[in-house]
Amino acid sequence: MKKQLLAGLIGLAALLIGGTSQTTAHADATVNIGGTTVSRSYLNIDTYYRATRAVKAHVTYYRAKDGKRQYTKAIKLPKGTIVAGWIVPKHQLAHGKWGNELTFGQGNLNEKLLNAGAKKGYVAGGTVSYALKHLKKVKRPVYMPAYSSGDLYLGGAKATLQGDNQKKRVFRITTNGYVELIARNAKVQTDAAFAGKPLHQAKIKKTRVKGATRYLYLSSKMTGTGIKTTRVGKKGAYQYRLALKNLHQPQDLSYYDDDRGEVYVFDSLYTVGGVTYYTPICFGSEIED
Template sequence: MLKHWGQVTAVLAAIGGGVLLATTPAQAKAGYTITKVQSIRRTAYHVKNDKKTLFTWDKTHTKRLRILNQMDSADQTMSWMADQKVTMTHNGKSATYLHIGDEYNSDDGYVYAKLMVKGYSKGYQTDAAYFGYYRLDAATKVGVSPSGSVTIPKGTVVQTAYSASNGHESLIINGDALSYQLRQKLGLTGTQRLKAVDLNAVKVTPVAQPAYNTVKHNSFADTHASNLFAGTPNAGTQKQLFRTTSDGYVEYYDNGATQTQSEAVPQGKPASQKILQSSTSHGVTTVAYRTHIKGLKDTPTTVAGKAGYQLTIAPQTKTTTVKDKIYDTYLIGGQPFFTYETDTSLPVTAKKVSAKTLASLNKATKAPTYYRTTKKVTVSAPFDAYVSGTLNSKITLPKGTIVAGTLTTQRTKKQTSRVLQLDTSRLSANLLKPGYQRGLWGSQEPATTKNTAAFTRVKRPAYLPRYGSAGDLYLGSTTKALMAGGIAKQSVQLTTNGYVEVRQNDVTGRSTEYRAQPKTSVKIQRTTIKGHTRYLYLAKKLSGFKTTQVKLHGKTQYRLALVNPQKTYAVDFDPEGDEDSSLSYFGFLQLGGKTFYTGYSLGD
């Protein structure tokens, strides 16, 4: 398998462009507008024809996100959950799309509705559950474990876990999130749990998480997050507890009972009020109710024309760490409260690598291999959708093209043959045009060719940095940038066939951004090396970088300096794992007067 060298991510500062390239047809498709949105109960769908390529799109219909028909496994066809039907209009024509996600409540974009079939695919199974909220549209009878049943009133908003298994959809209502009043009316104790109900046998409407609710949802809900304890974070026991319930009550427990963070249902009877109004502004939620709650700093207001009280719920942006625990903090009516968030983890570290250690690592590491074509060659190169899915496009490598590759063997049923696995994603945009024109991104998967005779082994090109760098550069001058993670706003790629390419990236996106069609691509005409500096000669000035004009005419008018200041760091991204296997190496480089870093392939 072709080894991926040095792909890293970091938050980078923006820098300028250069020679602009044409946009791909997918990028040029402007004017798609969502003109109608219909929320629906989460409904299973599957691909109508899994032999035909089917993309999901972002909301502007300009980015291909997934190739749905490639998501099937060996034993079953994938099913997707739709939560919206939308109308997209383009050039005066309208079509219906489904907004879909998987069973973990992911956002997988929009797919043309006519190419999907309602219902689970044959044999589809999942035990995954996600959390959400529903309003009961009728009085609903629910079984209680270990025995008995209760009837929850019509109109109650409940927090639920949704699951699907063998095509059967069910909801598990979180009884712990219901108010003290309702739990008492139903006769529920702290040890009793509600049994799952058949989603198709009950009348419910999906609703958004109530604004007043403090539960934080990721893939799975932490039901304890709704219990907020008075004072500053500590791991001990507390006497005062505040919470809001799914069915719309403010509850304050100050009854002498000890409240613990390990219990989802608070102890004793609270002072409580039904929430009559709620609103959120600038991250602060204000709830209004009829009567003052002793112990809380609520303030008088008018609710529906009558006297009442209001209380602010303000989550704080900073967490607090006590020993090995991390706590979220809140101000409830200006008073401090907290709740347990997670355990702490060891921080990512970066240590400088000495010149001696660097030389030793480099000597012990097998260097990446490069090949040059001896004639024009056509290969089938992989290209990716933005999130997942790969399609092949034929690209042509002219004679003399240098490409990173690994010579290996490939075994078929009949024989074993020598093949060359090529890293085509590191080639220049002019060669990858067939994939870009399809609205795809270069793939980290290798292109495999049996035509090994058309390639000859060559040394690492002089314009590429040493120590196994893939030529991918990320703006940043400190170790903080190395450890920050995230997506760089701008990245530079020195391609294996000798181009300087600049990309502008969506910092909220994925690492796929680094393999998009670049905004700027300039051919390196010549390279010279003096000490730790590589001089790259260009026919055109690279905008946004310091380039020196050294000639008035010709292909080498401009000189771009790539300086290695000999600053190398070992970063441990998994300090709780094995020390040797979790180290990644990076070196700082200066390109055109700006400091970047690149990943080194060392120690493998």
């Protein structure tokens, strides 16, 4: 739901460039997705920020198995870290202070950074930062797919029709430039199902876009995943290349609700190293909650 809220809060932001041929912008702030006209505010459009110096972020950790216990601690974001989120206007913060905060979107940063030093059995939940003067607004990183918050779930058109509990694996592109492959943890609640340690992870060293494909250059390959990485160098940071291709086949999952009217839901299909995945790109209704 954080992603949906984020899309609603900042959906009127400028249309992001690249990889958007499946949608066409109109002057009245609508887009056409697969023949359906929807409000641009329903799109998963994130606002990105880069840390101009090392800054603190406060992470709330909750017990994975039931979510009944939680605690908060600070982590340090290195200079240059890119995050996505929305600014919550001035309100009362901890210790009686007042100020603004940047609330991060879900699945924003790589697991190692978020969960470093976390108590056993706990996973990262909400993340905020109060260091707004050291967080500069930037364009969407080229490695991030348009209208996606970075989570791509295993499966094609049929998989998009299944419920959240049927999702088996997520390929995650973090805002700070990592790729992670995470298997579902069936032993924990839904919100924490994909918050565990990745099966495989790698730092994105370079990105090249050609047509509908993003080529992500990595220093290590994704092994044992079915995802193909091509070796393009013998040493150095750019040894392996992973192809992320937009199939331009939006999946219309919209439905009618008695209280909310028409609810518009769309997923977009991709291949990740030759394996089909899908990512949510649109969620919104005629009558907002």
